[in-house]
Amino acid sequence: MGRIVVIGAGLGAMAAAARLAIAGHAVTVYERTSTYGGAVGRFERDGFAFDTGPGLLHLPAVYRDLFVKTGKKPLEECVGLSQVDPAARHVFADGTRVDLPNASRAGTLAALDAALGAGAGERWGDFLVRAREAWDRTRRPLLEEPQPADPKALAQEPYPALKPGLLRRPTRTLAQVGERELRDPRLVALLDSYAEAYGFPASAAPASAAVLPYMEQTFGSWYVAGGMRALADAVYERCRERRVEFVFGAEVEGVLEEDGRAVGVRLSGGGTVEADHVVSGAPVPALPHGRPARRHPGGGTSRVTVCLALRGSREAGAVHRTVVHAEGGRPTVTVLRPDDPELRPDGDHESVTVTATVRTSPGTDWEPFADRMVEAAERAVPGLADRLLWRHVRTPEDVRGATGSAEVPGPALADADGGWLPAPNLSPVPGLFLAGGWSHPGGGLAHAGMSGALVAGLIVEGAEFRGSR
Template sequence: MARIVVIGAGLGAMAAAARLAVAGHRVTVYERAATYGGAVGRHERDGFAFDTGPGLLHLPAVYRDLFVKTGKEPLEECVTLTQVDPASRHVFADGTRVDLPNASRAGTVAALDAALGSGAGERWGDFLVRAREAWDHTRRPLLEEPLPADPAPLAREPYPALKAGLLRRPTTTLAQVGARELRDPRLAALLDAYAWSYGFDPATAPASAAVLPYMEQTFGSWYVAGGLRALADAVFERCRQRRVEFVFDTAVAEVLEKDGRAVGVRLAGGESVEADHVVSGAPVPALHPGGDAPRHQGVGTSRVTVCLALRGPREADAVHRTVVHAAGGRPTVTVLRPDEPALRPDDDHESVTVTATVRTAPEQDWEAFADRMAEAAGSAVPELRERLLWRHVRTPEDVRRDTGSAEVPGPALAGAEGRLLPADNRSPLPGLWFAGGWSQPGGGLAHAGMSGALVAGFIVEGAEFRGSR
């Protein structure tokens, strides 16, 4: 039985902790905050509650596998999962609206044809066929396997872009895919919105980012009853059932090294804790002791979240998720309106969350930016201004406080000369491992869960571990 210290109580770190505890190891989690969940947070006030991190779950099979491998109760006995249908409503700059069904290729094609004109759905469907080819080439190496010792093959673009122009110039970015292959500014905006939702600028994101809409439209979008925070609650409880020890309000100041190997941690209060392995869920390269920092993904974006407390009931034909595309100086925003009694004081009120991706570098007047976000959200919520009781704005600095970094990591993407590959789960220092959104396979709820599985696999199975099956 090994002694294992886990730094941080985010979803990826807890996923690793639960698996390691089931394997018979003694696991202690040190979390600098007062609670668990990392980016999967909650804001509560006056009977209203809001998810302050992800609002929907994609690839729920990752957490089904976690619960199967760590206990008798499957995921569906611990949380209630519901497919969101329609998966999303899109409001384009010209006022056109379209509702896209959940995990239905034929339904999506029909909806786009009806809203955008004959042929629009076919172009989108043809694009998804090419996106599937990129997905098939990268799914295992980018999602289920450790990063290879030589990541050069993953630095090459896997998306089979259509050649365009007299000079047959190659397509290198997602924005070029939209312009050359979709040939409708609204379809291009639809594609761009998927990139922005994961933190990628479509003007610089590789064409391989086509896998993001493919993944969502193929495997669906799911809501966890009680909000996504309920998933963090369930994973935390599973850890406790497996006798994982949690120590909150306790920061780790340093990873201890001896004879070229991690041997424990030093807490901020000065206490040293010995360990056979250290699993860090902290942002890479934080806490890496000396030497060159591990390679890590840098997307340069964060999120602003506006929590809106509204008087008046949610209208009967409201949808769970609306993407309002940029127009007139307003940013693209995602408006989440779950029909969820647990998130509102009563049926005469509603909790609405509005999010936008922003660049981390420039200083901004976030309240003014939130004004523009709320104005955009008015296209999704009738009479929003008149119904507003109060709002709460969460900025990149709040993200930094909760997670250790203002930047929000994106999922691993091939191409882009390898710039969008996250850190290896194996630290350059033996005995130190990385789990969570900053390590393979990158950011997002499902990806964080997979990173925990990869780290546990390495520690339990050793060097022969080749990935999840």
């Protein structure tokens, strides 16, 4: 078997490394920072601990498959995994609140009717029927198969027309979906929030972004005991069990080429490492593939996260996740309040994270923005201001430090011109493959894990590989 160099120790890169190692390859991971996990980070202080990246897992089947394929212990024996119920509480600009149950279509429709008025649930349910059609059309080509050499095959809008025949009205953007089908501004805000969480503005995002709420509400939201960093720990340990080697503090500056093929990497300081294949799991501009060839028209987005250390325990009726929608000049924020003793000093304290999606803008003073984020979070956490002991702000520059880029990639979406597709797993240079959120099928924990499976399949099976099952 071959020698494989993996650039970066993010979740997608490690997923590829573990699969390649179990296939018999000698795999070495070079990570420029001092730890693994990439965006799946952790901040600790005074007995408090916070996830600084994703706070919940969707499509856990991706990591179940990884653990089944790479060892004897299944995922649930390596991490504590539990469904979050309700999946989310939404607080709208007018003060209306609705708790959406986890992976229950009937429960979701009933909750919307109760909170927003009769008929709201039916409209959302009709929308989910069309979203499922888009999901069925795109699930395999966008998530389970390598991106084709000619992406025109995916450059089609999969979201069904609202009306058939002569009255057919193609729906091009997510904003049109909300305007034509949902009408209630709170339902529209609910729909938009799923795309805007990735920095996809509803006015620009293709109608196929409807698959985002469909995926979450169908397959559920899951929490890993001890925080999402525990998932990164488990994947790292699985890699080590499969004898994957890790070299930390080793920055890759470029890929070595010979006769037009990748044959290794060049490290910072001038050292080189030979390899039969190179897997890039990080957005390193100096590599031959450069930045993704296709980037979504919404432009670069990142995240600001505010870690809040609070005195006092969670009140009765508190929920794990609350989305507080924009109001009064304050941004839309996601407030995570996991009831997890591993994240707090004791039962008389609470760890809370508040996250907002922002445009990347070097040199920005994020403290005033963090002030508005905390003000918005007070609508989700009663008495927050009086309970606050201290806060820690994680900016886009902190994201850059952890991942190599301030931008946070979103999942691939199909549309009429292919502009929302990331770079394919097969780079233009033979022997160089792309894994992780910056490549097909895009960002997010589940998508990153899928990219690792696709790259491993391409290397192990070659041109015959047709995708994961």
